[in-house]
Amino acid sequence: MSFDLILKNVSRHIALTPAEEDIFISLLRTKEISRRDFLLRPGEISRCESFVSKGCLRMYHVDDKGVEHIVLFAVEEWWAGDMYSFLTQRPASLYIEALEDTQVLQIDKASLDRLYAEVPKFERFFRILLQNAFVAQQNRILQNLSFTAEERYREFMDKYPGVDQRVPQKMIAAYLGITPEFLSVLRKKRAGR
Amino acid sequence: MSFDLILKNVSRHIALTPAEEDIFISLLRTKEISRRDFLLRPGEISRCESFVSKGCLRMYHVDDKGVEHIVLFAVEEWWAGDMYSFLTQRPASLYIEALEDTQVLQIDKASLDRLYAEVPKFERFFRILLQNAFVAQQNRILQNLSFTAEERYREFMDKYPGVDQRVPQKMIAAYLGITPEFLSVLRKKRAGR
DNA sequence: CGTCTATTTGAATGTACTCAAAAGCGGTGG
DNA sequence: CCACCGCTTTTGAGTACATTCAAATAGACG
Secondary structure (H helix, E strand, O other), X not given: OOOHHHHHHHHOOOOOOHHHHXXXXXXXXXXXXXXXXXXXXXXXXXXXXXXXXXXXEEEEEEOOOOOEEEEEEEOOOOEEOOHHHHHHOOEOOOEEEEOOOEEEEEEEHHHHHHHHHXXXXXXXXXXXXXXXXXXXXXXXXXXXXXOOHHHHHHHHHHHOOOHHHHOOHHHHHHHHOOOHHHHHHHHHHHHOO | OOOHHHHHHHHOOOOOOHHHHHHHHHOOEEEEEOOOOEEEOOXXXXXXXXXXXXXXXXXXXXXXXXXXXXXXXXXXXOEEOOHHHHXXXXXOOOXXXXXXXXXXXXXXXXXXXXXXXXXXXXXXXXXXXXXXXXXXXXXXXXXXXXXXXXXXXXXXXXXXXXXXXXXXXXXXXXXXXXXXXXXXXXXXXXXXX
């Protein structure tokens, strides 16, 4: 069943009664996106947060010089969304694109507010998710500050095993903050061991 | 009164009754730290989160090569803490140091859990703080990826006006991820306009 | 006042980028 | 099923941004 994964995921942090599970599920909407389609583009307002139940998304920004920078790869069991736009209901600055045919479970802002009201435990759930995301982001900031490109690449391969099999290398470069050409050089060096 | 600032701060996101305010305040502990003293060092366990009511802290990491990298400057009305260590009660990897004589209001983990239980609104409060911090961190990641050192410096000066008057330049360099020498070069260029 | 640390300056170096072109690979249509 | 087209990855030469190291100068604090 399509909701098993997200319920399993929620149950890692909070315990729900069957009735609460039903409320939660009733507020979710399933959406299928094909490879290369977009969940969100800059200028649009992000109406919902999305849980990936199958497939792979990337969330990225295009800077003034036209260069893409990837904020996040979201595979199964990850949440994706432009938090700024979602919270403020102002225009997004990020793209969210499917890198594979992908299925997401979405909750919109009104439904999330209802969920918080009806099942306050979810305040805790999303607080915990945010705490974990916060720690992960802080580590990424520190690694961007202290590691060379080569070290960041190694770290990425360790931390997201398998992801490099699912996304083009130039996107890994865009995540690491280096050019595709230079990533290619690093890979060659690495292969010689 | 010493708690006015934090109550004002909390009231920006949630409304408290006088009784709830009392519970909150009863769980806080005031602490004074002198310039150059540490709230936390790597290896210690972070027992509490700290709200700065007066003064200035920096939170930083020292990498394998012995280089300092600053995660955060916390002036009045900011929270500081090693979230990872606080959540897991495992050894911290960060230093938290007072850059001025500083007063903080602290809440320890047990008290925070009690607070969540007795005044669940605080789940919401900290969720909102985390959301804002999350968005700010994401922006910092994107800026580190897309901006040159010069652009990041300009951005820092815009975003944290006055902070450059309170902290040594080499620490701003450690925040931006550049050497103090190079920051000095950037400042010279900038002065010529 | 003297000492210690922070900041500036400059020369040599390195890491990563730009631009250009070739090679590889995958999907699509005939 | 193969051939072609477009996109990704590789390779290399020249360049730029930022570092390292060293030394001089300026500032802060006891």
